[in-house]
Amino acid sequence: MASLKEVRSRITSVQSTQQITKAMKMVAAAKLRRAQDNILRMRPYAQRLNSILGNLTALAGEDMVSEYAEQREVRRVLVIAITSDRGLAGAFNSNVFKGVNALLQDRYAAQAAAGAVTVLAIGRKAHEYFGKRVPLLGNYQHVFGKLSFDTVREAAEEAMEGFRAGQYDEVVMVYNEFKNVATQIIRTEQLLPLVPAELPAGAQATSNVDYIFEPSKEEIVRTLIPQSLKVQLYKAVLESNASEHGARMTAMDKATENAGELLKQLKLTYNRTRQAAITTEILEIVGGAEALAAGR
Known part of the structure; x- marks a missing residue:
């Protein structure tokens, strides 16, 4: 059985950890x-931008050719x-590490075996x-230190330039998509080449939206596609940022609860150890008194 000093030391240590x-x-x-406020504001913008881009691409039809497609x-x-x-x-x-490894095993096994897979790591943990x-x-180890669209745009432009070249x-x-505080969903999304929007069977690529183009629909689409790709990556980073804080809040809440349970057990152990020590001392005193009485 641990000594009272050891148990007291463990109680102090757990209490300090619980406070942290x-x-x-x-x-x-x-x-x-x-x-959460940032990603909730970003989602409608990203969805609307993709919707506009899809409508313009549908209107342009086969005449619209993009280097990103x-x-x-x-x-x-x-x-x-x-x-x-x-x-x-x-x-x-x-979970992100597992998601990437599963992707390489299932979808890009041949490329991984040939050493033809490169990773753009956003976040220090991915970089390490x-x-x-x-x-x-x-090198995007510390994007979340000063998270901004400009920082993420640099990463998107580097990936886009690599694809064009x-x-x-x-x-x-x-990345992790934010659902709620306790739930994050691993998402695997293709950024490039652009994936055409899926139409229902028998449907034609037409749009009910009547746009006025200035200067031209080709020029607008050429401008919107790079912007949409950057926004798509920025949205994924914001999703990951919200997911990180939700996951850490949940983990620390669970750790605090576990520390409380451990403290209960340690205090019970301390009381039992202290009671056993007191009982031992009383028995020693009684035994000594009986020995003195017998020697008289």
């Missing part, structure tokens, strides 16, 4: 509110893995994990 996890939970909750034999792949800069968020980062396994594109035949994103 409780504080981290409060910080994560404050950051989550801001991150070129379908090529997939020999080289760029995977954009979005994680966090810090840990202590449960399975948040490891994939930097030991595959070639990396760029023929360095990559497909660009895929893997």
Whole structure:
């Protein structure tokens, strides 16, 4: 049985840890509110932009050719893995690692075996994990320190330039989508080449929206496509940011509860140990008194 000093030391240590996890939970909750507001504002804009782009592309028909829609034999792949800069968020980062590994095994096994897979790691955890396994594109370890559209735009432009130059035949994103505080969903989305919108069987590529084009629909689409790709990546980063804070808040809440349960057990152990020590002392005193009485 542990000594009273050892049990007291463990109780003090667990109490300190509980205070830290409780504080981290409060910080994560404050950051989550801001991150959740950002992604809720971003989603309608991104969806509307994609809708407009789809309508314009449908109106343009086969006359509209984009360098970002070129379908090529997939020999080289760029995977954009979005994680966090810090840990202590449960399975948040490891789920992204598993998602990328599953993608490479199921969809890009031949490219991975040939060493033709590159990762654009957004977040320090992704940079550290994939930097030991595959070639990396760029350095975006600390995007979330000062998260802004300009920072994410640089990453998107680097991926887009690589696709245009023929360095990559497909660009895929893997990230956590924010559903609620306790739930994050791993998403795998193809960024490049552009995937045509699926139409119902028998439907024609037409639009009911009547647009007035200035200067021309071709010029507008050429401008909208790069902007849409950048917004799509920025939205994925915002989803990941909100998911990170939700996952960390949940993890720290669970850690605080576990610390409370451990404290109950330690205090019970302390009381039992203290009671046993007192009982032992009483028995020693009684035994000594009886020995003195017998010697008289």
